[in-house]
Amino acid sequence: MLEVVVYMKRTCPYSRQAIALLNEKGCEFQKVDVAADEVRHEEMMRRCGSQTVPQIFIGGRHIGGCDDLYDLEARGQLDALLGRETRDSAAP
Numbered sequence: 001m002l003e004v005v006v007y008m009k010r011t012c013p014y015s016r017q018a019i020a021l022l023n024e025k026g027c028e029f030q031k032v033d034v035a036a037d038e039v040r041h042e043e044m045m046r047r048c049g050s051q052t053v054p055q056i057f058i059g060g061r062h063i064g065g066c067d068d069l070y071d072l073e074a075r076g077q078l079d080a081l082l083g084r085e086t087r088d089s090a091a092p
Helices: 013-024 038-048 066-074
Strands: 004-008 030-033 055-058 061-064
Touching: 004 013, 004 038, 013 066, 030 038, 038 055, 055 066, 061 066
Parallel strands: 004 030
Antiparallel strands: 004 055, 055 061
């Protein structure tokens, strides 16, 4: 399975929404709380050029934030990106 990393802050509602969707998908992921960790916050900014959270990476690829993650889900692309078989592709 691909590595999924979510740079987040516990107090951020968008971080919580993104984490909820990944949990709903049964996805294992690493949460990196950047609220009190300046080193990890700088790491996030180097990786994606943004200082807002959440910032989501799947298989090393920057996906974007919460809205981007939900947009992938709405377009039916998130399961494939996570390396999961979708219901449609499982049908004979």
